[in-house]
Amino acid sequence: xxxxxxxxxxxxxxxxxxxxxxxxxxxxxxxxxxxxxxxxxxxxxxxxxxxxxxxxxxxxxxxxxxxxxxxxxxxxxxxxxxxxxxxxxxxxxxxxxxxxxxxxxxxxxxxxxxxxxxxxxxxxxxxxxxxxxxxxxxxxxxxxxxxxxxxxxxxxxxxxxxxxxxxxxxxxxxxxxxxxxxxxxxxxxxxxxxxxxxxxxxxxxxxxxxxxxxxxxxxxxxxxxxxxxxxxxxxxxxxxxxxxxxxxxxxxxxxxxxxxxxxxxxxxxxxxxxxxxxxxxxxxxxxxxxxxxxxxxxxxxxxxxxxxxxxxxxxxxxxxxxxxxxxxxxxxxxxxxxxxxxxxxxxxxxxxxxxxxxxxxxx
Amino acid sequence: xxxxxxxxxxxxxxxxxxxxxxxxxxxxxxxxxxxxxxxxxxxxxxxxxxxxxxxxxxxxxxxxxxxxxxxxxxxxxxxxxxxxxxxxxxxxxxxxxxxxxxxxxxxxxxxxxxxxxxxxxxxxxxxxxxxxxxxxxxxxxxxxxxxxxxxxxxxxxxxxxxxxxxxxxxxxxxxxxxxxxxxxxxxxxxxxxxxxxxxxxxxxxxxxxxxxxxxxxxxxxxxxxxxxxxxxxxxxxxxxxxxxxxxxxxxxxxxxxxxxxxxxxxxxxxxxxxxxxxxxxxxxxxxxxxxxxxxxxxxxxxxxxxxxxxxxxxxxxxxxxxxxxxxxxxxxxxxxxxxxxxxxxxxxxxxxxxxxxxxxxxxxxxxxxxxxxxxxxxxxxxxxxxxxxxxxxxxxxxxxxxxxxxxxxxxxxxxxxxxxxxxxxxxxxxxxxxxxxxxxxxxxxxxxxxxxxxxxxxxxxxxxxxxxxxxxxxxxxxxxxxxxxxxxxxxxxxxxxxxxxxxxxxxxxxxxxxxxxxxxxxxxxxxxxxxxxxxxxxxxxxxxxxxxxxxxxxxxxxxxxxxxxxxxxxxxxxxxxxxxxxxxxxxxxxxxxxxxxxxxxxxxxxx
Numbered sequence: 001x002x003x004x005x006x007x008x009x010x011x012x013x014x015x016x017x018x019x020x021x022x023x024x025x026x027x028x029x030x031x032x033x034x035x036x037x038x039x040x041x042x043x044x045x046x047x048x049x050x051x052x053x054x055x056x057x058x059x060x061x062x063x064x065x066x067x068x069x070x071x072x073x074x075x076x077x078x079x080x081x082x083x084x085x086x087x088x089x090x091x092x093x094x095x096x097x098x099x100x101x102x103x104x105x106x107x108x109x110x111x112x113x114x115x116x117x118x119x120x121x122x123x124x125x126x127x128x129x130x131x132x133x134x135x136x137x138x139x140x141x142x143x144x145x146x147x148x149x150x151x152x153x154x155x156x157x158x159x160x161x162x163x164x165x166x167x168x169x170x171x172x173x174x175x176x177x178x179x180x181x182x183x184x185x186x187x188x189x190x191x192x193x194x195x196x197x198x199x200x201x202x203x204x205x206x207x208x209x210x211x212x213x214x215x216x217x218x219x220x221x222x223x224x225x226x227x228x229x230x231x232x233x234x235x236x237x238x239x240x241x242x243x244x245x246x247x248x249x250x251x252x253x254x255x256x257x258x259x260x261x262x263x264x265x266x267x268x269x270x271x272x273x274x275x276x277x278x279x280x281x282x283x284x285x286x287x288x289x290x291x292x293x294x295x296x297x298x299x300x301x302x303x304x305x306x307x308x309x310x311x312x313x314x315x316x317x318x319x320x321x322x323x324x325x326x327x328x329x330x331x332x333x334x335x336x337x338x339x340x341x342x343x344x345x346x347x348x349x350x351x352x353x354x355x356x357x358x359x360x361x362x363x
Numbered sequence: 364x365x366x367x368x369x370x371x372x373x374x375x376x377x378x379x380x381x382x383x384x385x386x387x388x389x390x391x392x393x394x395x396x397x398x399x400x401x402x403x404x405x406x407x408x409x410x411x412x413x414x415x416x417x418x419x420x421x422x423x424x425x426x427x428x429x430x431x432x433x434x435x436x437x438x439x440x441x442x443x444x445x446x447x448x449x450x451x452x453x454x455x456x457x458x459x460x461x462x463x464x465x466x467x468x469x470x471x472x473x474x475x476x477x478x479x480x481x482x483x484x485x486x487x488x489x490x491x492x493x494x495x496x497x498x499x500x501x502x503x504x505x506x507x508x509x510x511x512x513x514x515x516x517x518x519x520x521x522x523x524x525x526x527x528x529x530x531x532x533x534x535x536x537x538x539x540x541x542x543x544x545x546x547x548x549x550x551x552x553x554x555x556x557x558x559x560x561x562x563x564x565x566x567x568x569x570x571x572x573x574x575x576x577x578x579x580x581x582x583x584x585x586x587x588x589x590x591x592x593x594x595x596x597x598x599x600x601x602x603x604x605x606x607x608x609x610x611x612x613x614x615x616x617x618x619x620x621x622x623x624x625x626x627x628x629x630x631x632x633x634x635x636x637x638x639x640x641x642x643x644x645x646x647x648x649x650x651x652x653x654x655x656x657x658x659x660x661x662x663x664x665x666x667x668x669x670x671x672x673x674x675x676x677x678x679x680x681x682x683x684x685x686x687x688x689x690x691x692x693x694x695x696x697x698x699x700x701x702x703x704x705x706x707x708x709x710x711x712x713x714x715x716x717x718x719x720x721x722x723x724x725x726x727x728x729x730x731x732x733x734x735x736x737x738x739x740x741x742x743x744x745x746x747x748x749x750x751x752x753x754x755x756x757x758x759x760x761x762x763x764x765x766x767x768x769x770x771x772x773x774x775x776x777x778x779x780x781x782x783x784x785x786x787x788x789x790x791x792x793x794x795x796x797x798x799x800x801x802x803x804x805x806x807x808x809x810x811x812x813x814x815x816x817x818x819x820x821x822x823x824x825x826x827x828x829x830x831x832x833x834x835x836x837x838x839x840x841x842x843x844x845x846x847x848x849x850x851x852x853x854x855x856x857x858x859x860x861x862x863x864x865x866x867x868x869x870x871x872x873x874x875x876x877x878x879x880x881x882x883x884x885x886x887x888x889x890x891x892x893x894x895x896x897x898x899x900x901x902x903x904x905x906x907x908x909x910x911x912x913x914x915x916x917x918x919x920x921x922x923x924x925x926x927x928x929x930x931x932x933x934x935x936x937x938x939x940x941x942x943x944x945x946x947x948x949x950x951x952x953x954x955x956x957x958x959x960x961x962x963x964x965x966x967x968x969x970x
Contacts, residue, residue: 129375171383172376229416232401232409245417250586266413270402274395281391288384292377300373304380311387318394322401 009357010059011290017283018055018334018349022048022342024276025260025335031242032256032263033337040256040337047339051346058113058350062358066351067124067298070117074142077114080107081149094153106340108150108158112309113347115162118142119169120301127297131173139169157329164312168305223253224323231265231273231322238269256337258329262321276335277318284311290356299355306348416586418594422555423578425599426521430535430565432611433639433838437526439535439566444522445497447505447515448490448557449479454514464515467504468494481543482556490516492540492557523559529646531614533674534607534774534836536564537649553577562652564674565605565836567775572843575602603842608637608835616961617642620954625669626922626941627676627815629834630958633823633933636832636847638772639962641816643675677770677777680812681940684900685740685882685947686923687761687807689825689869692733694760695748696865703868706732709743716799720746723899737872738881740897742806749805754796757804758784763859766813770820771833773845781812808901819938822925825873826894826933828866829856870894874930877952885952886926888959894933895926895955897947919943924951928959935962 026048030041058066066073080098084107088095097104122139126132143166150159170179195204230246239245244266246252255263265273287307294300310333317332319325331338333345401409430439447468454460461479465472475493482491493515497505505517523538538559545551545560550571554560561567578599583592610630617628621644630640647664664671673679683690695701711727713720722728722742728735736744749757761767767782781787783804785796803809816834823832831849839845849855856863873894876883883895899920922944927936937955944950 168383171379174375174379226416228401229409229412231398232405233413234402235406235410236403245583246413249417249584249591251413251416265398265402270398273398273402277391277395277398284387288380291380291384294373297373297376300376300380304383308383308387311390315387315390315394319397322397324397 059354109340168308425575428602441521536566606841684898686898738875826927892930898923922950
């Protein structure tokens with residue numbers, strides 16, 4: 001199933017960037033969690049190994065086959081999400097985990113991979129220059145169903161991470177201005193309805209904090225305020241490895257997951273931030289480059305969705321930790337501690353490698 | 364999937380993909396810009412905030428300085444005590460926290476909330492005092508819940524104690540919690556919320572001296588306020604003790620003499636101005652101010668018609684009555700209105716400006732010269748002086764001798780009294796001065812107002828034959844330097860043209876008043892040569908007093924006595940005022956005699 005010639009077409013640069021960023025994540029988690037119980041960095045290293053297996057699986061099987069079977073994956077994913085809502089146990093306030101021995105798995109993270117494949121299949125034969133209303137509704141529905149299931153868990157952050165996939169396919173399929181306007185209006189209506197009926201006070205607070213960062217410094221604004229202090233106090237060169245007072249003295253919340261970038265900012269300063277942004281930027285550039293190299297329409301859709309997804313997650317997280325985006329609970333892909341998110345990211349990148357190495361006809 | 368082997372044209376799709384890519388690249392640029400702004404441009408601001416998070420500065424309060432009497436008896440000291448404070452930011456649920464604290468310490472929930480609400484404007488993470496003077500059980504209770512309730516902390520602090528209760532309370536003063544307004548004034552800029560500051564008396568006067576220098580503890584803490592290391596520690600420095608001139612025994616004697624009455628007693632040394640005793644009655648319990656009054660107790664103290672909080676010795680305003688005849692004599696001699704031999708006839712009554720004025724002795728005193736007039740405290744004699752002098756001249760002389768101005772004692776809140784002038788009357792009462800009022804002023808009635816301390820200082824001025832003193836409680840020879848020299852200086856007589864002989868003439872009258880069956884005879888002590896003057900001041904207007912007298916209704920007058928001893932080498936001045944005490948000779952003079960006697964026992968027999 002995997003050819004030697006194919007192996008030589010693997011994008012080793014992308015793999016290298018991937019491993020570099022993962023190692024960086026492990027390193028930051030080590031620094032961030034030296035005070036707490038357990039060894040999250042060892043767990044993260046284990047996750048990386050498991051994810052590498054996933055990566056291998058994701059590129060060894062021809063993506064065309066994966067795309068062909070995507071409806072079954074999707075269906076499985078929906079079943080898992082629905083089952084969780086019915087039978088799942090509440091862990092950390094949400095029903096998003098399936099427990100496997102000492103590790104937990106979040107089906108909502110894997111659902112993202114299935115969605116990428118399903119959307120690629122839906123648009124495989126879509127050759128018109130503009131997005132049709134039918135396709136808009138179909139793809140919107142396909143994403144909307146799991147999104148609603150995840151919102152009900154409730155895990156707003158993961159649910160929101162499905163949206164860049166829609167954005168990616170809409171852009172590729174040629175969404176018209178009128179459709180954009182209609183979607184915006186729809187989003188506004190949903191937003192107002194959601195605000196008045198569905199958002200909890202806690203979530204509302206986070207949005208208010210974005211607009212008024214000084215309000216309630218001990219409540220919702222506390223995390224953002226402490227994160228900004230951590231990053232700002234890092235200065236140009238940072239306070240040094242394990243020397244950040246904000247991170248080491250517990251002022252920084254969720255510092256090895258969602259706020260891992262603040263630890264970087266505090267301990268390694270602007271130079272460290274710039275280095276990580278650059279390494280991430282090159283990774284994303286490599287992904288966008290792969291869009292141009294894809295042979296067929298499903299390939300383009302897969303690679304582009306992954307590129308937009310990772311860009312979205314990275315930007316949202318990194319804008320969030322300096323207070324320019326509400327605290328949504330979107331982790332930093334590859335860098336934040338967390339197995340499911342890491343595995344999902346590796347699977348996505350495996351798909352990109354898959355598409356790229358099979359770019360030549362008849363190989 | 365038939366298109367497998369065909370290169371399809373994907374350029375349109377890829378063009379659109381590129382557009383989104385460019386947008387993302389722009390967002391990366393924006394991202395770098397904001398990190399540059401936060402980490403490079405605003406670095407200092409965030410650095411400071413991070414340091415503020417990390418570093419906790421605790422003030423280690425210095426115990427307040429002790430206060431000692433002249434023999435070294437400790438009048439005010441400190442004992443150890445514990446208080447508990449609330450750090451609002453350390454609890455996720457303030458409401459629940461209030462409930463547990465209320466239960467834990469047995470404080471009513473509303474009272475607790477009200478107390479914390481007082482500090483609403485205070486910066487976050489400041490400990491807000493919740494309860495002081497904890498018992499050992501309470502300390503254990505709070506300490507045992509250190510981990511469950513990180514918002515509640517225990518602080519040890521020295522507590523002020525007045526071992527003799529209400530003894531000399533008006534002199535010593537008391538402490539009270541600093542108010543939010545005071546906290547904003549420069550005088551208290553280094554003080555903290557919940558600090559106790561001297562509100563009255565010496566505690567307030569010498570506050571900057573007594574507080575000593577607070578120590579400082581700089582620690583590294585984590586987000587829960589747990590200590591992670593120590594940066595700096597500065598031990599507190601206690602101020603040296605405040606040594607007073609006050610004599611414990613004399614003060615105690617003075618207070619016991621006043622017990623059950625309302626009034627004031629001052630004993631001072633005319634040579635130096637050292638105050639040996641300064642008592643005001645009724646009194647109150649100063650330790651209560653530290654424990655905090657219950658609302659009922661506080662209302663009772665504040666609304667007590669006997670005003671126990673007032674220091675009558677320096678803040679009580681009274682007519683001087685016949686005491687002022689000394690001042691009139693000095694003024695008349697000084698202005699050459701009379702000489703020592705000038706005599707007037709007292710027939711018991713005199714008509715001046717068409718109005719009858721009477722002497723206290725119904726039958727009259729016959730012919731008297733100045734000495735006899737002072738000895739018998741004859742009103743008619745001084746009415747005659749009042750008729751021959753202008754009110755402006757009387758006022759100027761009275762002010763020259765110290766009335767109508769502060770004595771300068773080292774106690775806050777002293778009142779300056781009032782020496783009336785036509786200008787004053789015009790400004791205050793919008794009326795012209797009547798000559799008849801000058802007649803009233805001549806015997807110390809009318810709008811004239813003095814404090815007992817002014818009378819004592821005036822007496823010292825006479826005893827010193829024209830040298831003024833500034834009464835003071837502090838012994839300036841010890842730790843704290845303060846100048847208590849009179850601003851009028853040693854050349855006072857030269858500048859004012861006042862003759863030393865005039866004082867001798869007045870003192871002769873005072874001596875006879877006590878030792879030659881005068882009005883002050885009840886103060887006499889064989890061989891101590893006390894010179895004094897009594898006063899009985901009407902507390903209502905002359906007209907209504909006479910009306911009541913006709914109906915045989917007795918109106919009690921304020922009772923004065925002021926004097927010094929011995930005559931030729933004065934070393935002690937005693938001034939007594941008893942409100943509604945009746946005649947000065949009957950009430951105040953015997954009290955003064957006991958003090959002179961006790962003084963003699965303490966200071967002369969021991970020699």
